[in-house]
Amino acid sequence: MSIEVENISKSYKSFTALKNVSLQIPEGELVALLGPSGSGKTTLLRLIAGLEQPEEGRILFNGEDNTNRDVRERRVGFVFQHYALFRHMNIFDNIAFGLTVRTRKTRPSKEEIKEKVHSLLKLVQLEGLAHRYPSQLSGGQRQRVALARALAVEPKFLLLDEPFGALDTKVRQELRRWLRHLHGKLGLTILFVTHDQEEAMELADQVVVMNEGRVEQVGSPEEIYHHPANPFVYSFLGRVNLFRGRVHNGKIKLGEAEFETEWENKAVELPAVGYMRPHDVEVSLHAPLDTAIQSVQAQISRISLLGPIVRLDLKRLDTNEVFEAEMSRQRFLELALVEQGIVHVTFNNLSFYVEEQPSVTPAPTFIPLQVSV
Numbered sequence: 035m036s037i038e039v040e041n042i043s044k045s046y047k048s049f050t051a052l053k054n055v056s057l058q059i060p061e062g063e064l065v066a067l068l069g070p071s072g073s074g075k076t077t078l079l080r081l082i083a084g085l086e087q088p089e090e091g092r093i094l095f096n097g098e099d100n101t102n103r104d105v106r107e108r109r110v111g112f113v114f115q116h117y118a119l120f121r122h123m124n125i126f127d128n129i130a131f132g133l134t135v136r137t138r139k140t141r142p143s144k145e146e147i148k149e150k151v152h153s154l155l156k157l158v159q160l161e162g163l164a165h166r167y168p169s170q171l172s173g174g175q176r177q178r179v180a181l182a183r184a185l186a187v188e189p190k191f192l193l194l195d196e197p198f199g200a201l202d203t204k205v206r207q208e209l210r211r212w213l214r215h216l217h218g219k220l221g222l223t224i225l226f227v228t229h230d231q232e233e234a235m236e237l238a239d240q241v242v243v244m245n246e247g248r249v250e251q252v253g254s255p256e257e258i259y260h261h262p263a264n265p266f267v268y269s270f271l272g273r274v275n276l277f278r279g280r281v282h283n284g285k286i287k288l289g290e291a292e293f294e295t296e297w298e299n300k301a302v303e304l305p306a307v308g309y310m311r312p313h314d315v316e317v318s319l320h321a322p323l324d325t326a327i328q329s330v331q332a333q334i335s336r337i338s339l340l341g342p343i344v345r346l347d348l349k350r351l352d353t354n355e356v357f358e359a360e361m362s363r364q365r366f367l368e369l370a371l372v373e374q375g376i377v378h379v380t381f382n383n384l385s386f387y388v389e390e391q392p393s394v395t396p397a398p399t400f401i402p403l404q405v406s407v
């Protein structure tokens with residue numbers, strides 16, 4: 035089932051948790067809501083489930099308006115971070131719960147329930163544990179029971195709120211792989227909340243990046259990582275270096291480094307910000323022979339050996355800005371780098387943004403600049 039969120043706003047007293055949010059989730063997709071704490075992810079999930087009502091906007095399932103429908107009518111499967119399994123019930127009864135509480139008319143027979151629970155236990159790979167109690171399971175197993183319980187009522191789609199948040203890294207990784215597999219098998223629309231960018235990138239077909247109650251960007255993991263819409267998305271997805279400078283007369287100047295741009299507003303001088311991933315910083319012992327290639331000098335303040343990768347903390351000699359570079363261990367050994375040493379760095383894949391503050395909209399808009407190096 036597809037989900038459509040149209041111009042939703044939600045406030046708690048004077049605090050606006052969601053500001054005019056619109057979103058389209060196609061049927062069968064695995065979509066991540068990614069954003070920092072307090073960005074409105076859970077609020078959006080609760081509105082879609084029908085646990086809260088928006089002040090403005092509509093929520094459509096397969097094109098049908100569900101905004102005023104009751105939570106039960108929406109038939110949504112829900113799993114939260116703190117797996118709220120019933121402690122006094124065994125696993126079988128926990129999974130069967132949603133079916134056994136149905137009215138007599140709609141309740142399946144005992145035999146049907148038994149069959150259903152066993153097929154779900156098989157699906158979540160917990161056959162043989164039907165008679166255990168939640169306290170006798172590991173965190174990862176409990177979370178799979180919670181998923182089985184959500185699936186028992188044959189929901190139209192699944193909403194997962196930080197489903198693996200409370201678990202350790204290894205179990206999280208296993209569950210991620212398992213959820214991806216389950217999604218492939220069932221073809222169900224799944225919307226899950228996470229603040230872990232790696233989890234979103236690894237699992238989702240589409241990632242919705244949220245910040246301060248707004249949607250900043252929607253795209254595939256590839257799109258949002260390589261073509262971030264604005265500095266927030268750029269910074270939120272992994273480590274990043276930031277350089278401040280100015281754009282003027284078709285040139286961006288960041289300290290001694292200068293880059294050509296197609297910026298139309300040539301006569302006006304504006305502040306520009308350059309962003310770059312640490313692995314795009316090229317470190318050499320000498321300046322490039324080709325003078326058209328922009329490079330600056332920097333001092334190595336710290337070297338961190340991180341298994342196959344080496345990270346350098348650097349300080350630019352022209353601007354004193356500090357930044358990071360990452361390289362393979364092999365390249366590091368070839369260059370024989372030492373702390374306090376001076377190196378030449380070339381900036382690859384720099385993304386520039388010019389910030390505009392129009393008087394009408396309160397939020398700044400960022401114009402990505404095309405650059406020719």
Ligand SMILES: Nc1ncnc2c1ncn2[C@@H]1O[C@H](COP(=O)(O)OP(=O)(O)OP(=O)(O)O)[C@@H](O)[C@H]1O
Pocket residue numbers: 046049051069070071072073074075076077078229
């Ligand atoms: N019932 C409520 N009453 C008042 N404020 C609320 C309520 N629920 C949420 N908020 C506020 O709305 C904002 C968004 O909360 P929400 O739980 O949606 O964020 P989130 O992105 O899911 O954060 P987290 O990752 O920490 O769970 C927060 O600032 C929160 O304090």
